[in-house]
Amino acid sequence: MPPTLEPRFAEDRAGIQDFLAFGFVPRLAPGEAPLALLAEWGRQPRRHRPDVSEDQLVREGVRALREAFELCASRSPAAGDQVVFLSGGLDSRTILGALLDLFGPGSVVAATFGMPGEQDYDFAAQVARRAGVRHERLESFSAPWSTGALVDSVLARRVPLPYPFGQRYLSYVLHERIGRENVFWDGLCGDAVSGDWAPGEDEHWTWEAAVDEFYREHRIAGSDAVLDPGLDPRASMPAAPVLDPSLLSFPDQLDFGVRQQRYTGTRIPSGYTVHTPFLTGPWLDYMFGVPVRLRHRQHLYMEIQRRAYPRLFSLPTTTFDGQSMMTSALARRAHRLGRRLRDRAARLGLPLPPDAPTGANDALRRFDRPPMRDILVENLDDLRLRGVLHERAEGVLWDAREGRLSASMTSVLLGLELNLKASERDEPAARDPASAVGRTPSAVGRTTDAVGGPETGATTS
Template identity: 60%
Template sequence: MNNQSGPQAGTFDRHQRDQYLAFGFVPQLPDGDALSLLSAWSRLPRRSRRAVSESGLVREGVRALKAAFEECASTAESRGDQVVFLSGGLDSRVILGALLEFYRPAEILAATFGAPGEQDFDFAAKVARAADVRHEVLESFSADWTTQGLVDSVLAREVPLPYPFGQRYLSYRLHQKIGVHNTFWDGLGGDAVSGAHIPGRDEHWTWEAAVSRFLNMHLLAHADQYTSPGFRPEASMPAAPFVSDSLLSYPDQLDFAVRQTRYINTRYMLGYSVRTPFLSRPWLDFMLSVPVGYRYEQRLYMTIQRQAYPRLFKLPTTTFDGGGVPASPLLRKVLVVQRRALRKTERMGWPSRPGGKPHSGANNAIRGSHRHRTDIRELILKNLDDLANRGVVTGLESDAIAQAMVERRISDTRISVLLGLELNLKAVDRLTKMGPEASR
């Protein structure tokens, strides 16, 4: 995948702004194929549980995984490095393990952003050392946090960009540091394809129930305080499924069409050569055809990981709070459920980590840094004052927000969404001023 086109000038109208304020992204789908992210998928029907065995699926899955990477490697640029943004999670580690089978360690560059003490940052360093690959790091506050830089980072992708204040800005800076003359391997779709987001073992959902669950998972707390009167979040959702649920469950369809496409996929940088092995045909055709129960809680995927790259997956992971991937699926399930609940509370802006337990990634530290960094606080307040002066958010008063920040009556997530809205509006302003030159 090569993203060569320039940023597009356009509008960010009230309905889009309301969606952004309610979800942190704009879920309403544009015209075209809603499942375009799965364009390589052959749409094979799911197999029945009676027709498969877990041991057989593991062997088949290892072959499919390696075939997916072989397919991507055969079309990768030969120039520069093979780059993987390495965290403490699972997908980037699979990518590293596979790259080591197709390239020499000297041809591979791991890259990580964050800060010492964060699990993603620390565990990535351990994995890179174990794999004997070079490791480029960017510490969170060594980057230059300015409004102009943040707007530049939006325009380096597409408008509107979800959550430009956080890890996506560090990713932008690290891409710049590494340079365009390399191939970047991205885990887009890895979680969704392997089953991290499916709600249970049941393959049969009504469309209405799937939409209701999606809204429950993604609608931000107190959204109605910021959106226009009469705004209905459910109206942003697709009215009907895209394919039969015998091919792809309804929760999966919403995940791929809405979350992956309208939220996750927007992280792509324009002008960079990117490979997405988890969206290649061998892996999609295998994983989406197995019974849903084997994908639930990534049961099969984790067993495949341990089988394919045992040395790497014995090292600490954020998924298991510092442990490697356990051999027992039952133990994995307990730990994954606990972690998912924790991440949900953090995203909704509720207190979640008594006892000072470290966060896994950089986002929380960055978004909470206004409490102890004057420069970040001033950046946020200046932009929120600009947003209030636009008059596009009903009842928004910058002085009231500033006081709420001091008294912790507004979550860091909500602050980040309001800031993100203003940064996107500034990006639209700049594109409008640039005119036709913006898309050249």
């Protein structure tokens, strides 16, 4: 099949409306395969009742994880360092542990951005010290912030790039600093594959209910005020599932086929050797083959991590608000439930009490320091002058300019203008399917010039 291109974003009215409604464009491009990120999955039937003990499944999981990393390593050149963007979360720490086993600390580089006092930044430093690896750090406000540099970072990935302001820009700067001669390891879909949002064993979803829930979770609060009158953003949702739910639940199909493929997976700059070990055949076949109840909420994944890398996972994690993975399962479940409720309230724009900052976006999206404030005002003024938003949006743009709009909606408006500027400077590479996750299934997790693949390693949006 000949390659297909995204429509030029500046000329794609429907794409612009989708971007405003969701912060990304959920519709697949012409010729884009659904569930392309799962290309290496063998789609074997799931074990409904384990024929082996949980302990045996954990041992199998440790082996499958090792095989996934060995397979990735066999696909890349031997030269250069092995780089992982390290945060306080689970996936990047798992990658670090596997790289230490495969290559030793002298060949591994951890990279982190953020600020002292943020959990991702501080916990990553503790983990890197314990691992004995070189740690490249970038403090958020020391990066060269400008509209031009932000547009460059968009063009280094794909247009439109979701949320180009914030962590994705810092990730781009660190990639450039570390260099293309090295091998990068990314945790794309690590949480999704391991069952972070997977339905429980007793949950039964229709396709329509799964779409409704996905829509509620991803629709940006307050976006009605900037959308064209009469527009129904639900029209961008997939019309039908791809697989029978006995193989992959309907919520999982929406997560992998829309969120991961069209949003999360867009973050990797092109021109780098990037491995995505959680999307390799051995790991996909293992995780999608275990009983639902053991994949649910990452139960088995966490037991595998505790078994494989106890020294690293005895340190604090952002996942459990500073507690380690070695705390009791009950304590971990309580922390995760509280975090889920808080995240949902934040997406709905509800007021929340102050919380310990976890990642770099918390500080950057306040837009209260001169570089950030200047960039915001400049681009919102440019967006207003374009006339791409209807008349009712004028007041919303002013509220964003004056700090009266939610950080999410403000970031979407800023991101829209940065993507429109990138579209005006359109380069073929920015719209080439080979440079985008989800376009070329054969490239996922392999060594290429552009492979899809930190919402781990302090590189999430």
